[in-house]
Amino acid sequence: MRIGELSRRTGVPVPTIKYYVREGLLPSGELTSPNQAAYGEAHERRLRLIRALLDVGGMKVAEIADVLEALDAPERPLHKVLGVAADRLGGADVEQDDAESAAARSVVAGLISRRGWRTHESNPAAADLSRTLAAMSRLGHGAFVEVLDAYADAAEQVARADLAYVERRVAVEDMVEGVVVGTVLGEAMLSAMRRLAHVDASARLFDAEGPETGTGTEKGTGTD
Numbered sequence: 001m002r003i004g005e006l007s008r009r010t011g012v013p014v015p016t017i018k019y020y021v022r023e024g025l026l027p028s029g030e031l032t033s034p035n036q037a038a039y040g041e042a043h044e045r046r047l048r049l050i051r052a053l054l055d056v057g058g059m060k061v062a063e064i065a066d067v068l069e070a071l072d073a074p075e076r077p078l079h080k081v082l083g084v085a086a087d088r089l090g091g092a093d094v095e096q097d098d099a100e101s102a103a104a105r106s107v108v109a110g111l112i113s114r115r116g117w118r119t120h121e122s123n124p125a126a127a128d129l130s131r132t133l134a135a136m137s138r139l140g141h142g143a144f145v146e147v148l149d150a151y152a153d154a155a156e157q158v159a160r161a162d163l164a165y166v167e168r169r170v171a172v173e174d175m176v177e178g179v180v181v182g183t184v185l186g187e188a189m190l191s192a193m194r195r196l197a198h199v200d201a202s203a204r205l206f207d208a209e210g211p212e213t214g215t216g217t218e219k220g221t222g223t224d
Contacts, residue, residue: 003029006039010047017047025050025065049177057184067180096134100142104133107145115152162186 007014020026026046029037046068053059053067070080108130109121119126136144162182 001039001044003037003039006044006047009044010051012047012051020047020050023061023065025061025068049180052181053184056188058188059184067184071177071180098134100134100137101130103142104130104137107133107148111148111152114149115156158186158190 003014003017007017021028026043029039032038050064053064105121108126112119112121133145136142165182166178
């Protein structure tokens, strides 16, 4: 197909497709003449993945480039690909040097040890968790650590579901892409489902008059 058809099928403007090619995110089309190139299903699939990581996953172009590089390395183990994708989901590498931060790092190290997780407190996700717990403590919600293991139980269950999906993929390419999709887009899906569950749990716990009193179950806002 020509680049115009690729644009129509994916909804991505032609200039944007050319930009992705220049940045190395999307392979160049096969030249059929000096000014024409042909694109195939693999281009369409890669383009849809790029847009999903950008629009749903909230990743930046440079982060997507790192993930795609890992995805295209056939010798790289799935576990390493998963690590590259997960590391790009982290927040800014900024951490305050105060008592709350130190206490949070200790809590996270204890959690990792207690759960027997095969990772380390230097993992970017652990750093994100430490920053989050420290921020909660500064706001007077340090007691949130009391429910940390309940969150860990849920996180383990979600992680097992993610990787069970990956194991069902037959082709190696599908498996590698499944790791990326399950990590990046699964993060967005879990966040959305958590918000839905919050509305339901709040209504059941605090709304004695039923679901039509402005808890968000009717209009989906959850803020009235």
